[in-house]
Amino acid sequence: MNMLLCLVFLILPLSSCYGLSQEAGYLHKMKLGFDDPDGFFHSWTGDDSPCSWTGVTCSEPGSTGSVVSVDLSNANIAGPFPVVLCMLNEIKFISFFNNSVNGSLSDELTSCRKLEHLNLAQNYLTGELPESLPELTELKVLDLTGNNFSGEIPASYGRFQSLEVISLVDNLISGKIPAVVGNITTLKQLNLSYNPFTAGEIPAEIGRLKNLEVLWLTGCNLIGPIPDSLSQLGQLVDLDLAINKLTGSIPSSLTELRNVVQIELYNNSLTGELPKMGWSKMTSLRLLDVSMNLLTGNVPEELCSLQLESLNLYENEFVGKFPDIISNSSNLYELRVFGNRFTGELPESLGKKSPLTWVDVSNNMFTGRIPGSLCDKGVLEEVLMIHNSFSGEIPGSFSKCRSLKRVRLGYNKLSGEVPVGFWGLPQVSLLELVENSLSGGIGKTIAGAGNLSTLNIAHNKFSGELPDEIGFLDSLNEFSGSNNMFSGSLPASIVNLEQLTKLDLHNNGFTGGLPSGISSLKKLNELDLANNKLSGNIPDKIGELSVLNYLDLSRNQFSGKIPVGLQNLRLNQLNLSSNSLTGDIPPVYAKKMYITSFLGNPGLCGDIEGLCDGKNVTRNVGYIWLLRSIFVLTGCILIIGVGWFFWRYKNFKKSKDSIDKSKWTLMSFHKLSFSEYEILGALDEDNVIGSGSSGKVYRVVLSNGDAVAVKKLWSSSKKGDDEDLENGSVSTSVLDNGFEAEVETLGKIRHKNIVRLWCCCSTRTCKLLVYEYMPNGSLGDLLHSSKSGLLDWPTRYKIAVDAAEGLAYLHHDCVPAIVHRDVKSNNILLDGDFGARVADFGVAKVVDGNEKGGNSMSVIAGSCGYIAPEYAYTLRVNEKSDIYSFGVVILELVTGKLPVDPEFGEKDLVKWVCTTLDQKGVDVVLDPKLDSCFKEEICKVLNVGLLCTSPLPINRPSMRRVVKMLQEIGSVNPMRFVSKDGKLTPYYYDDASDHGSVA
Structure with missing residues (x-):
């Protein structure tokens, strides 16, 4: 008997070892099917027992037991799903999360009879979902998120027996969400978001899922009402139906969801009022987002009495006074109610008990004072209140709110002086106080606002001089202070603002001259100092501001000559009118199209009709007439000679590149210093600098030495063949679409970081787009x-x-x-x-x-x-x-x-x-x-x-x-x-x- 027991104990280890060795063979076979550029499988060698291999877990510690888990998450491996894993008889857990597993899933997967957890999320799997998966009777978790599965959810999925989590997020699944999902009564999480489902309603059968904790149907093309049956989901914690086309009202039955923590219904077409009663039963509710709908009526006090953390009601049609009781929420960190029609005052104690971080009440009809308690907890980062009727002073408590990053209080009725410390908050990047009645000066404390990027205080009653400390703001990108009562000279330190792209101080009382070091503002795109009392010469260095495209110095007292350096700029807007400038206008601007830029400068003269006084015109008219006659005669001879030459050349060579210039139409979007003929005459192969899917690009050097880039769009029938440009049989729909899109877009855009479209030239079958030339290419x-x-x-x-x-x-x-x-x-x-x-x-x-x-x-x-x-x-x-x-x-x-x-x-x-x-x-x-x-x-x-x-x-x-x-x-x-x-x-x-x- 003792010998028999000894034999049994000897046989068992041998059998176990043999099993593990066989399982190692299966895993080696799986390994061979993968591309492994990072060497994840490096440890999978030389050991009969796979229990110590990376990602492999056995049922017993050490080298005994069977393989029960293979976790190859984030291994950077590529290849088809290895069905050989199902040869591991005890396998329960398989994860290939975030790899490059490709191909489709076969029905052979069902041979993994004991499988409980399958995670293939974030891979490249394709094809339809296997109908046979419900045969995995032990399966609890099925995560196929972030693949390319297509087709419909199989009806067979209603037969899952143990499934608790199914996640098919972000695939290509079509059809409607099937009612059979309501049969999977074991489900705790149903996640089908971001799939191109056919438009359909939320299946009422989902209400049968009594164990469901998470229902995530975001972006599923849902239509119709929210079914009352969802109120039966007593265990639900997270309900997300956002980004759909749901209609009707929010059913009052939803307030039966006593365990729900988060409800997201934003970006639908829901109408009607929020349920008036029942919110008090939802004691677990912390996050509610019903923004971007068509909801109306008042916000229920019962809702605001909950211990909410985040409340998003923005872009609806809510009205009335906002409930004061919201101030009692000790957890509220986010309140966004902008884009409604709220009236009355904000709750006086808002923020006193709450760790408010983000507050946005913009675009409403709020009145009264801004609550001074908003930053009592010291964590407020954003306070946005534009387009209301707030009055009174900016709360003094804001001066101590060092957590603030973005402040927008513009378009209100605020008055009084800005608290001194408020100017110098260290983390504020945006400070917008535009269109109020604020007064006083900018405090020297602004030197502490080291993160300030945008300062907009236009249309107020600010006065005094700009402090030198404003030049300490290394991050300042835009400074708008127009329509105030500032005086004194511009601080010399302003030239230190190397990141400045916009300086707008028009309609003030500044005196003195422009700072001599203005050329250091290399990023300046817009300079507007109109209607001040500035004097002295316009520095020639202003011509070194290479990205400047808006310059308005009108209605000042500038004198002297116009800097020749201005010719270096490509300006969308130039206005030097109503000054005391003298001398000649630089040749580039001596054109009639610029006449309004120079009016009101009696000492200016140039070859622009209507600008010079009569005496100058009379004195020069004979001389000018003679020169013009000579030029016209010479030009006629040249044109006849050149025309004859090209006529002979065309007939001899039958060139495809010749273009009938008389048929061209020019549409300009900026003031041009060239004509279309300069462009058309330079479109030869020697000037080609690129060719792409939409056309061929030429570099054209103009007579004034400047360069432009010209794109000739391909015809729709024959890329690159200019022969098509001259015959009328070509279909031009594709050509027109690209051309119209470019013209419609760039023709109306004025921004320093958008390529400038000077003009376009077109015939019925050929389109040219003329851009500013970019010497460093793409x-x-x-x-x-x-x-x-x-x-x-x-x-x-x-x-x-x-x-x-x-x-x-x-x-x-x-x-x-x-x-x-x-x-x-x-x-x-x-x-x-x-x-x-x-x-x-x-x-x-x-x-x-x-x-x-x-x-x-x-x-x-x-x-x-x-x-x-x-x-x-x-x-x-x-x-x-x-x-x-x-x-x-x-x-x-x-x-x-x-x-x-x-x-x-x-x-x-x-x-x-x-x-x-x-x-x-x-x-x-x-x-x-x-x-x-x-x-x-x-x-x-x-x-x-x-x-x-x-x-x-x-x-x-x-x-x-x-x-x-x-x-x-x-x-x-x-x-x-x-x-x-x-x-x-x-x-x-x-x-x-x-x-x-x-x-």
Whole structure:
């Protein structure tokens, strides 16, 4: 008997070892099916027992037991899903999260009979969802988020027996959400967001899921009302139905959800009033977002009596006084109610008990004083109150609110002096007090506002001199102080503001001359000092401000000659009228089109009809007539000779490049110093500098020595063949579409970081676009060439900020907004100082503000590696697709790599950066050409790029926020995070604080 027991104990270990050895063989077979560039499988060698291998867990410690878990998350491996894993008889847990697993899932997966957890999120899986998955009777978690699964959710999925979590977020799943999901009574989390479902209602059967804790149906093309059956979800913690087309009212039955913590219904078409009663039962509710709907009526006091943390009611039609009881919430950190019709005063004690961080009550009809308690907890970062009727003084308590970053109190009825300490808050980047009745001067304490980027105090009653301390603001980008009562001379220190792009001080009482060092303001784009009492000469150095395109010095007392250096500028607006200037007008401006720029200067004279006095005209008329006659005669002879020559040349050579100039129509968008004939005469192959998908680009040197870039758009039938340009049989629809988009967009844009379109020339079959010439070409060409060494980190950072500002202008300051749709490094052009301009608007689209979620396009526009993942299947155009593309540009600047490259395998740059960061760290990602002394700053910019390229559009910041983050080098985080699916997920924040116009 004892011998028999000994034999049993000897056999058992041998059997176990044999089993583990066999399982190691299966795992080795799986390993061979993967591409493993980072060597994740390095430890999978030489040991019969796989229990010590990376990512492998056995049922017993050490080398005994069977393999029960294979976790290869973030391993940067690529290949098809290894069905061989199902040969592991005890396997319960499989995770390939965030890899490059491709192909489709086969029905063989059902042989993993004991599988409980399957996570294949963030991969490249395609095809339809396997109908046989419910045969996995032990399966509890199925996470297929972030793949490319298509087709409908199979009806068989109603037969899952143990499933607790199903997440199909961000795939290509179509059809309607099937009612059979209501049969999976074990479900705790149902996450189907961001799929292009067919328009359909929320299945009432979901109400059967008594164990459901998370219901996430964001962006699922839902229509119709919210069903009352959802009130039966007694365990529900998180309800997210945002970004759909839901209609009807918010049912009062939802107040039965006593365990719910978060409700998100924003961006729908819900109407009616909020439920008046029942909120008191929702004692767990902390976050409520019903913004961007059509809701009306008053906000219930019962709702505001809850211990809310975040309340978003913005962009609805709420009315009445806001409930005072909201002040009692000890958890409230976010209150956004802008864009409604609220009246009365804000609660007097708002913020006294609450850790308020973000407050936005703009665009309402609030009156009374601003509550002085808003920053009592010392964490207030943003207070936005524009376009109301607030009165009284700015609370003195704001002077001590050192956490403030953004302040917008403009367009109210505020009065009195600004508290002295308020000028110098150290973290404030935006201070907007425009259009109030504020008085007093700017305090010297402003020297402490080291982070101030935008200062707008226009249209007030400020007086006194500008303090010298204003020159200490190294980050100041815009200073608008027009329509006040400032006096004295401009401080000499103002020339230290090297980041300044806009200086607008018109309609004040400034005296003295312009600071002599004004040429140091290299980024100055707009200078408006009109209607002051400034005197002296206009310094010639003003001609060195290479990006200046708006100059207004009218209605002052300037004297002396007009600086010849002004000819170096390309000005959209020039006004020197009503001064005491003398002498000749510089030749570039001695044209009739500029006459209004010089009126009211009696001592000025030039060859502009109506500007000179009669005596000068009479004295010179004979001489001028003689010269003109000679020139005309000579010109006629030359024209006849040249015409005869070209006629003979055309008949002899039958050249395809000759163009009948008489048929051309010129449309200019700026004052031109050239004619279309200069352009047309220079379009030969020797001047070609580039050729792309939309046309051929020429560099044309004008008679005055300046250069312009001319794009000749391809005809629709034959790219590059100029023969088509002269025959009438060519279909020009494609040609016209690109041309019209470019003209419509660039013709009305005036921004220093958008390439300037001088004019366009067209016939019925040929279109030319004439731009400012950018000597350093495109960012893409330079960055990915042997000359990339010219782009050190400070230059790359400058390019990123410039391009971001250009896109922010398109998205936020153009009405309606413009989406570029082809943001890429090759469409960012660089001037002589490496200043960046966004270019090529051939596929740009105006976004209809009434179309929530964006406008639908019939075809995909964009370039490989830059196209946002959701754009490829939804064809929805909005700003978020541009932001993704810009994020790719940032990653190019940081890594020095192309957006798609053979070294990435099936990945693109975004995926490569993410996986490399996880596996090898940041040093492998950064461009080795960049100086390591900038590493901290580069990493912060890298983080901005990763935020912009978030796979979910809702997680991407607005371009205005991107600009601010770049300027502050990552010090602003626009999102809160809450728990979804056991992971930290960004809570919706679509930069609501940046609504409204920037004065």
